[in-house]
Amino acid sequence: MRPQKVLDKDIVANLVDVFRSKGYDGASLSDLAEKTGLKKASLYHRFPDGKQGMAVAVMNHLGERAEEKVFSALRDESVSAVQRLANGLDNIRSIYTGGKDACILRAFSLGSGLELFGEQIESGMKEWVKAFKSLGLAFGLSDTLAQQYAIQTLLEIQGSLVVTKGLNDLSIFEQTLKDIELRYLNK
Template identity: 55%
Template sequence: MRPQKVMDAEIFKGLGTVLRARGYDGASLNELASATGLKKASLYHRFPGGKQEMTAAVLTHLGQWVEEHIFNPLSDENMAPKERVINGIAGIKELYNGGREICIFRALSMESGLELFHKQISDGMRQWINAFKNVGISFHLTPKVAEERAIETLVKIQGSLVVSKGLNDLSVFENALEQIEDYYLKM
């Protein structure tokens, strides 16, 4: 068996970059192949279900990364709640490269991307809300208030990514994360 020339992490990074930039409908197989360093035939060999399978795999890969680097730190009850927030925010900064990266959920929330991946997108957003809700509860907020704050937090993260891109100003994203962190740390 021949060794893999392109590692899975590189493949997912390349696929994710194209999908974030173009969305599901706009991403061509040529762009996806080029971004991974693979020929189209090799890409189809790894993902016989085509672009839909590639996208599902990217969502799964990103979901695992977010679980490890954001949700786990936010829910680690061995850490003080403030430390959990600081570590979770650090993971968010890394995930979105300081605000330079578009959220994959946003990119896939149009046309057929939403039709095909609605459950994964909805479940992923629910996980974000639950992670921040649990942090709020650890700060002694009621479950209702903690969930409301968690939804506001998700809206602030997503909205700041859009506005940062639109204004070409990363400080919008940075300021939003600081506001989120301040809200929780000042409880």
């Protein structure tokens, strides 16, 4: 068997770029093939379920990355709540490239993407809330308040990514992360 010229991780990273910028419905097989450097037949060979299979691979990849970078940092009981917050926010900055990258959950929640991936989107958002709730509890918030902080934080992160893109102003995302930090520190 010949070795693959393009590694799966590189393919998925390129698929992420297309889906983030065009959404599920807007991403054509031509776009996906061009960005990955593969022919359509090669993409179908790697993803027998076609574009939907590619989207699932992207969501799985980004879900694993969020778990590894953000959620685990927010739940890391070996460090203080303050350090957990700092680590989590730094990793959020990193995975969204300082606000340059849109959230894939937003990209897939438009058009037929929500119909196809609604359960995964809901599950992903619940993981964000669960991780931030864990952080709130570490800061000594009540269960109810920790849940409220977590949902507010998710709203602010997602909203700031949209507004940052719309106004082409990365400072909006950065200010949002600072505001989140202050809310937890000044609880």
